[in-house]
Amino acid sequence: MANYALVNCNLIDGKKAGIQPAMTLLIRSGKIFAVGRSEDIKDTSGYKTIDLGGKYVLPGLINAHMHLPLTGKGTKASSAGASQERLLKILKTRIGRSLLLGMMKTNAAAQLHSGVTTCRSMGDLFYTDIKLRNMVNSGKAPGPRLLVSGPIITPTGGHGRNFGVVADSPWEVRRAVRRNIQEQVDVIKIASTGGVTDALKLGEAGRPTMSLEEVTAACVEAHMAGLMVASHAESTEGVRIALKAGVDTIEHGASLDDEMIELFLHNPKSLRGYSSLIPTLYPAITIGNLDSSITYMTDVQIKNSVMVYEGMISGMKTAVKAGIKVGLGTDASTPFVTQYNTWRELEFVIKYAGMSAQRAIDSATRINAEIMGIDDVTGTLEADKASDLIVVQKNPLEDIRSLKEVSMVMHGELFIDKPKFKTIPEVDRAIDSISFMDS
Template identity: 45%
Template sequence: MKYAFTHANLLDGSRDMEVRPSMTVLVENDKIVSLKEKGSVPEGFEEIDLQGRYLMPGLINAHVHLPGTGKPTNASEASDLAAKVDKSKLMQTVLSSVVKKNILTSLNAGITTIRSVGEVSYRDLANRDMINIGKYVGPRVLACGYGVTVHGGHTDGLMGIPCETPEECVKVIRDNAAKGADWIKIFVTGGVFDAAVKGEPGVVRMPYELAKASCDEAHKLGFKVASHTESTEGVRIALKAGVDTIEHGARMDEEIIRLYKENGSAVICTIIPALAIARLPGEMTKMTEVNQYNAEVVMENIIESAKQALANDIPVGLGTDASCPYITHYALWREVYYFAKFCGASNAFALHTVTLRNAEILGLSEITGSIEDGKCADLIVTEQNPLEDLTALKDVSLVMARGHFIREPKVKRIDYIDQELDKLL
């Protein structure tokens, strides 16, 4: 497990990265051990001649749900399936295999770290553990297990356990901790799927007291907290409660900007799921006219949130919300593309965001996110220069995850989904 990547056009993941031509990167086991210009290959290292292809850190998807593939389903159908899974060992086994397939799809698309933010029957934790003990080669997985929600709240009956009191929130968090969760997820507001009328996405569902109790318990146990939040008032409540990441986001006022900075919190930008629901025909996505209208509202809020965050030096990360209608587990390149297009980020900064910035937000920057001596060997290779065209990330020709080398990564694409989303580029 000693490799020498030679003749690499290197993109290191830094904020203002530029191509460093003709670089050699040495990898031993799971670590990057040397970066140098040209030079001979040391004895015992297998040479991988990149012939001028582009070597960069593996991508990090900071917001996914692992049970779905992106093929459209509505909330009712998904909830019915989740209820069956919890009652059946066989269904849990089936779901585990689906989750594994989605994890491997991510890996073959160049995603070497994922954070799952609300799952069914702890299948994310089960697969993370299988990867970590070597049952199969996969990306690094940060798993939340079930989220904390309220009765009638977002993902009630699906990926969230409903609570009515602070004590019930604490119990869910302790249960997640006992099962080995890496993060805690709460659902402060509603979203596109559960809004009853036009203009209502992001209505506050979780009272401040429950959000505060959840954050206090999670932080006491050493966990960070992510919050599904899609309205300005919801963001205010979540930040006052102490969340570490706002998922999706909404327009900020001066108080919210101050709270972000006081907390050191970040916002995770997820443009593509709202874009797909808002702009594709409802008969394709299984969404109603109300869903589509509200998705447009949410998308505008997400974009404005990210722009305001960038303008105020608030950390912004990127995720796909994979499993939403038309959002596959290989679609992270689209989120990177839209982040640059709609939020005004340079290509270099967009690449930095999906690598080192995401690693910083997730507490992994000492381990991954950039190509440096001593960092984990999480690497991808593209044929074209993504600094010039971010769609170069669509097809990766090599992937290395924690030193495990995938020489011919292959993604099984869903053609009809890709064809429709390509129209939105």
């Protein structure tokens, strides 16, 4: 097992703002042993020295909301409807399930090679994400650190009903949570409101679909086992119900009022006394702005998408101002959200929500780690944490697009020089056409 000395780098450590020039990191057995100025750490004997020649080192990115099954290629099957049902039928077979695990392995590897060293899987099929997490943990598959939710818990007619566990009434919800805990999930994912792809009427995306009693049941049961609850919530009323019930992370989000801000900051029913927000601008902005001829979305889905991202952006701005922990996730697997372009979400939060590049990087590293409760292990580059880091050529604080080309990834004991992944050129072209960084 090699020990590495990364010398002569510009460091963004995830703790301090800005760049620290001429720095050295000593890595021993997958952990950071020391970080300091190159002139202070001269003795690198016993380490394999890598001179980074002024390249930029930052913490490995954390994707706090993603799904492992699909590539993000825009197909009819990735939106709700008959073709999705057909795909699900195939996946349910034995061959289908092993195909699914294979696709998820490839997707996890793409996340890692594109610079993401931790992912939170927020809704899966047949508990395959648990299988994959265990394979990654035991070194049988390369991949980022995985925190997984297993299947989403949703009510009859709710968001994700085609692939989730359907539960109505507080006791059914409790049973579903218990089942997921028995299967060894890391977090409970519920859908307390509708979503864009399954809304049939304009304005319906985000309609509350779980009662306060049902969401409370999920929280009480999960918290008893020490697990957090993440809820898909895309309307103000939906977010309010989730917060009142004690949900720990609001996924996606909507515009917030004072009562909700207070509940985020001090949430007595949450696991840790506060709740956090994980916006995912990427899918909503994409579906809302790309032409239906390439997204296969209906007019209602497109208009609902615009409504959802406007609410999400408003909520996120309010939350940042109020000091609420705001993380970052891409919702990979949804149409046009690939497994290799987490950097796009950073671009979108900068452009659409007015975040600074520094803040976007903080959200994707340290803040995501805090929200997920793994900040003792990863999220910043300091002694005793995992050596989860990426190397890029140009300064990401000046141009976030430098994260698109990662020249090196380290994730614990894995060291990947010149990472590689398969791209989907038509998706990249489509997103480039609605990317506004240059405007």
